[in-house]
Amino acid sequence: MARDVTALQERLAALTSWHHDWSGLRVAVYGLGVTGFSVADTLAELGAEVLVVASKADEERAMLLEVIGAELLEEPDLSAAPERLVEFDPELIVVSPGFHWDHPLLLWAAERGIQVWGDIELAWRLRDKVGDPADWICVTGTNGKTTTVQLTATMLLAGGSRVAPCGNIGVPVLDAIRDPQGFDVLVVELSSYQLHWVNRNAGGELQPYSAACLNIADDHLDWHGSLEAYIAAKAKVYQNTEVACVYNRADANTLRMVEQADVIDGARAIGFGLDVPGPSDFGIVDGILCDRAFLDDRMHSAIELTTLDELREAGLAAPHVVANILAASALARSYGVPPQVIRDVLTAFRLDAHRIELVRVEAGISWVDDSKATNPHAADASLKAYPSVVWVVGGLLKGVDIDELVRSHVSRLRGAVLIGVDRAALRAAFERHAPGLPVVEAEADETEGVMPTAVRLASGIAREGDTVLLAPAAASMDQFADYAERGRLFQEAVNEFLGGEADDDQSASRPGSD
Incomplete structure (x- = not known):
């Protein structure tokens, strides 16, 4: 069926209020995470026709979609537009943040001239509810x-x-x-x-x-x-x-x-x-x-x-x-x-968990969880807060260059413990800039075994006055569900390894307290 493109563009441009007429608008929502579900739920409440497209769907959210009157298309292979999506012929696509800008379904939308919004644009238009x-x-x-x-x-x-x-x-x-x-x-x-x-x-x-x-x-x-x-x-x-x-x-x-x-x-x-x-x-x-x-x-x-x-x-x-x-x-x-x-x-005010969080001070050694340092820039800021560090580092590097981060902090490092899958670049950087530095690797296939191994290895390097710092400079999804799980398992491993009770006075080891 031929579409009046000009009329559709004018309608979409005019939809700038919750109180405008969204009924019957055919919207494909890409993704069914927290954001994707909020989009589908909102559009269904407005009376739009909603088709959610996801490679994998959480069971609870899938059931809720049925309750709110939205349709779910669960398709593991989204390398091309599924037949149901083509048949639905969306007038608008709202994309979740996780969909790469050149995902095949977004290229398909561009070829057909379908407008693509993010959840932020949709929320801005609807902010007067x-x-x-x-x-x-x-x-x-x-x-x-x-x-x-x-x-x-x-x-x-x-x-x-x-x-x-x-x-x-x-x-x-x-x-x-x-x-x-x-x-x-x-x-x-x-x-x-x-x-x-x-x-x-x-x-x-x-x-x-x-x-x-x-x-x-x-x-x-x-x-x-x-x-x-x-x-x-x-x-x-x-x-x-x-x-x-x-x-x-x-x-x-x-x-x-x-x-x-x-x-x-x-x-x-x-x-x-x-x-x-x-x-x-x-x-x-x-x-x-x-x-x-x-x-x-x-x-x-x-x-x-x-x-x-x-x-x-x-x-x-x-x-x-x-x-x-x-x-x-x-x-x-x-x-x-x-x-x-x-x-x-x-x-x-206090910082959230896993942000330069002091876990323990034992025998003059501070153990700090900054699992939220998921890229080199964050790890750089964390490393600068401590004068002598045993650095627990590694994970998914997301295409960034780790070399300069290693080079710039060699002088403050007592040693390093490598975790995660992207180790080749880290090994090369340490060999190039700190060939004499103790660098060990926490070899563990299972998530539960990574941090106990890393903590044991770090303890073998650390000396009184040092900080053992988890600042991975990398994403966590190679070995953990997210940075929070990575940090939680680090803290559990530290407390299990050290045993007993934490020192009463840990405030002196907070960054910036010297």
Whole structure:
């Protein structure tokens, strides 16, 4: 049946509200993870015809699809468009973040001229379901996104706003915009996968209240194809920003993104960094974290937010954590949160599990779980927090170069324990830059055996004053379900190996406490 392409494009462009007519729209949803199900559930509630296409379907979600009136097409081989998808003839495709941009089903859609949206675009169009739409504060970057989102949301909540952290942090944005209580502001963590799909279609252009890109380093190059494409995706976070574009003064890429962004008139560039801040910046002066952006006389004065000593007491003084705190403070201040509220939040805030988490101190050796360091940039920040390290490293390297990370930290390494499948590049890097360094490998076929072996080997290398640091610089799915399982098994192995009770006073081994 011939399709009136112009009429369909006009209809899709006009669908910018929950209260518009979505009924009967044929939508194929690619993927049935947390995001994919939230998309299908939302569209079914709107009255659209929904076909979910997945290579594998969780049994519970598959049953729920039947309940909500969506159809499931489970097809292990998606190297070509299945017959049922072709027959369904979708007018729109909404893709989950895990689908690679050149997946055969997306190439098929492009050939047929079918619009492709991500869950973020769909949520932006539907954000007015519950009263006035919430403002969106958007956060991206290679590392530190989740911590910054949590900090920002906590500061906003303490400042009196109804707020929800959502997006790549684990709660789909579509769930947040459908919450019946409604919110004043959403703090949205955005991955490069999600940003790849935004601002592509008329009517769905994201317009953040404030936005931040925390940093850029090689990551997910296997997905994007090049560092340039990865940076281009991340840069979309600043497009159409209304109030504040928060960038990292130590990362020239983020500054260029802001300089090149097409923003709403009046939006300001707000830099953050660990050095002395200029006007319109956040930074540090004599151990004091300062705001020189959101005050009347920013040319000659600054507002104190907290001190490094206070952050040290809370276990938040590692340099990369301090940078996240400054970025979150800038975002919160852009929304009017008072400085004293920020200080109070930082006094009580604690990092999530598996983020430079001190597990034990025994015989003068600290054992630290930073399993969340899933790429070289994150591992670099973690390694910099400790003077002498036995490094537990390895996993899925995701196409990134590990050589420079090894070279730059040789001077602080006591030794290394290799885990994971991508070991050849690690071996070569250590042989090239540290031929005399003890480097051992945790050979284990089963997930349960990896960490006990790694811990035993690390113990044989570590000396008093050292930190045994799990900072893998790699993804975890080769041997573990996710980074959390990797970290949990490391902690269990440490406690089982050391036995007995942990030392009473472990605070001295927190990063940044020296």
